[in-house]
Amino acid sequence: MRLFSLRICLALCLAQLAVCAVAQSGPGKGRVTVADAIEMTRLGVASYEDDSATDAALYSPDGRWFAVVLKKGNLRRNTVDYTLEVFRTDDALAGRGPARVVKMSSSSNRAAIAGVKWLSDNRTLLFIGETPGRIGQIYAYDLSSRRFTQLTHHHTPVAAFDASSHGRVIVFEADPPVTDPLASPEVERNGFYVTGENLAEVMLAGSPYAKYRSRDSRQLFLMVNGRRAIRMPAEDGIWPNLTLSVAPNGRYALVEALVRDVPKSWLGYRDRFLHEFVAAKKAASATSSVEQYLLLDTRTGIFTPLIDAPKSWEHDGFLWLNGGRSLVLSKAYLPLAEVSGAELDERESKLYAIEMKLPSHTFEKILEGNAKATEWVASSKEVLFEQSNRAIEAYQQRGAGWDKVAGMTVNPERDRPRVTYEQDMNTPPKLWITNPVTSQRVLLQDLNPQFRHVCFGMEREISWKATDGHWVHGGLYLPPDYQPGQRYPLVIQTHGFDPSRFWIDGPWNSAFAARPLAARDIVVLQMGGASGDAQYRSTPEEAPQQMAAFEGAIDYLHGKGIIDRERVGIIGFSRTVYYVAYTLTHSKYSFRAATLADGFNAGYFMRVAYPNQAAEPDAVNGGPPYGTTLSNWIEHSPSFNILHVKTPIRLESYSVAGVMEEWEWYSLLSTMGKPVDLVVLPHGTHLLVKPWERMASEQGNVDWFTFWLKGEEDPAPDKRALYARWRKLRTMEADQK
Incomplete structure (x- = not known):
């Protein structure tokens, strides 16, 4: 698929897209929702999600079998449901389905099936399995007898493992016991000395959330010949x-x-x-x-x-x-x-x-x-x-x-049939198998047949020039019924674009909601990067360069008649929270609404609350916030320039401890009477996993941007209090003008 650039007549391309969109939105097709993203079936092995990945099969040593792990969210039960499908290679080439299927579900942030490994006997699979109410343990599954054997009985979840080819030596990692060393009779009597804890750890001590302390690393265990596992202490x-x-x-x-x-x-x-x-x-x-x-x-x-x-x-x-x-x-x-x-x-x-x-x-x-x-x-x-x-x-x-x-x-293993997980920006993933001798391709599985009844709209790759002159690329999501010449609101999702991937929400499950926003007639830009980004990382130029990319995108899309530059929103997640915070406090461009989700903001409070992580805020702000480099903070740090914020802000935190990262902005904006909303998902993780938490974050952003960019409200009864609060924020915003 060719790269769209300024040198191509975008108007003709958009006209073609409109035709495609009309074709997609035929009779009986509904618009895509956040639920479609959550309940989408995809590969269930983490490494596959880090790449556009193509090789999807895990072959037995003799090549006669292969395994594939799949997963999907279950909104009704708030679980992530996994399947381990085992195919006979010859049957798969003939178009037949799996010979064995193992199903497990997780109600935690952990995978229900993980770390799948074949043993050298060609019939035994090892993996970590978990079900609601039963923490993750290592299991062996025998294909011949279809029997499960639980190999570990550890008192905390097994998080990772590997085994020798014969399975007699297993090394595994387990979560440390849930303890709160700061809550004890001795501490109650004498207090305690802070010996390296960060502020979140001190504040959570003795509370119901003490288990979210992240100070203790995983513990390592060795198990030989099925005997009791022995801990291997590591400094x-x-x-x-x-x-x-x-x-x-x-x-x-x-x-x-x-x-x-x-x-x-x-x-x-x-x-x-x-x-x-x-x-x-x-x-x-x-x-x-x-x-x-x-x-x-x-x-x-x-x-x-x-x-x-x-x-x-x-x-x-x-x-x-x-x-x-x-x-x-x-x-x-x-x-x-x-x-x-x-x-x-x-x-x-x-x-x-x-x-x-x-x-x-x-x-x-x-x-x-x-x-x-x-x-x-x-x-x-x-x-x-x-x-x-x-x-x-x-x-x-x-x-x-x-x-x-x-x-x-020449490697004999390379002559095995290739099982591929294929997708592109506008094509949902499917599993294919290719015969290495005849090159014949067979559709192994259409993972999401329900998508035939969903209208997604179109995404196209574009490139533009940032306001500082460097070139940037990204993916542009258009509403399903896009009309050339009509100016739409815009939401910028700040990083991670990959033209080889099909995404409903975006590169991650946290905050981003590209296609559901497009379904509400909002154009969404999924930002990519520029070739020179790395040289600015961890320097005072990192955020200004990204701000220039956001500004250039607004200029480009407005100049092409696609967006209304007075109705622009932006979502920062993780590292790019800093980019958005910097832009909102330093750019002359107008942003109608913003979300800062669970990330690094290079602020003063974060710097003092997490002293062991001071290197990064010091690097991007030109030194520590005292002495001769204090003036650098006053110039660069978003929190020191928060008075300039004119944008309604939604803050998201995915743990109780993570509130520390958002608190500076919430506190300052609140005391200044500026519109700010903070949602805390206390049992979440940085990359959200559980369906209800994903719904709270992703659908929350669909509602937030639809409210601020279009003035629309969801009439659902359970959202009345939400919109009543947001209308008060809108009144606060009006009072600031």
Whole structure:
């Protein structure tokens, strides 16, 4: 699909879109709603949602079976329902459905089915399973007997795991026990000393919400041959979404951790972001934001650093070789100790792919640069690397070293049928299977047949010039019955555009609601990025550059006759809360309404409430808020310029502790008599999971922007109090003028 730009006559394109929209909105088709987004079936493995992903199947070692995990929200029960579907490969190629189906549901923020792994017997699947009322544990499912066996009986939820290929060695992470060490008879008598807690942790101590303290990292356990699991104490922090991998032979486990005591020598690495976090000040008891690989010896239970160097910030990639006797690390830093001269200079500034030999912890360089290790071909002892331009290179293990191989490596596993999860901006995802011999494609599953009766409107990719001159791209969602020449309200969703993805709400389930807003005759712009964004990250230029992109989008769309620039709304989520806050306090452009959802705002209160995270607000504001750099805060910080806000603000917080992040704006705007609304979802998580919480956030924003941009109210009886409050906010806004 071609990129729309200023050099293309947009008017002709929009006329074509109008024809498409009319065709979509035929008889019997309803307009899309937030419920459609929540109840949409999609792949249920987290890594698939991080990419546009195409490979959807998890094959058994012999290739005769494959598994697919799917999920969908259930609004009636407030659960997320998962299915593990297991196909015979030959049956799938013939168009037949799954041979085995496992169903589980989660009423928590955790997945009901996660971490699916085949064992080497080709009939056993391991996974974490959870149902309402029963916390997540590791299960084994035997395809032949269709029997489940619960392998763990841990007293807290199992959050992640991996196992050796034969299943006899299992390493798992579990949530720490729900305790409140600050609520005890001793504390009641003597009080307590603050030893690194942030303000939220202190305020929640002894309250019903003490369990939301996030100070304690996950705990790691080792289970061998089905015996009782033993805890493996780690000094460093084991947090969600970090690597946990057991060698195929079970001898070692690779564990990614956040370092508690960062070696000062690591200041020698020249990567700006790494240097920032190595240098950051923190409480002695807190973990840093610097990552390192640890190696767990499953025979001795001893942790050692895999390499005396931090893990790079990039998604690096690693592979076990020869059953687990060595590892290939890509995008790896090398140790700075005991080297000098040109070698030291290179190690400070470059990344490498290396083979790390075990148990000696000696390494061999394979290649220099950012290539990512993707595949180990055991038959030819070759590792395949993907370069930044997607080119594939093969390196072969020869004696003690590695040589680049000319030509493409043949891997028998690559001849398996490919199961793909296919979608684009305007096509909902479907599962296909392709025969590698005949290239014949068979539709495996239409995941959402109900969408045949839903009118989505159209999305197109566009690009425009920001007011500071740089180019930006994004996706433009048009109402289903879009009429060229009519000016529509606009809502800007601030980041994450991907032209290969079909989204109803947006890149994440929190706050964004693109197509439901478009269904209310509001044009929505899903912002992407610019090629130079990274150079401004964590500098005082980060927010001004993004503000210029928002302003340029308004100019561009208004100039093309698509929007009414006096009716513009904007939603910031996570990091982009800061961009929106900065824009609302520094831009001369008018915004009719805004949402700031669960994110970083670079404010003074956030800085003092979370001292261990001071590095980021200091970086974007040009230094700490005292001494010679105080004037930088007065100029840059949104909270120091909040007097300039003229926009009604909706604030969203997805935990009790998270209210700290929104409180500065809520308090200041309230005391100044400016319209502000704060909704707290006390049991949520940053990326909202549970259907009712998603509905509160996403539908709340549909109602909020429809009210402020169009003056419309939902007549539902349960929303009367909501609109009564918003009408009072509108009166407050009028009094400010």
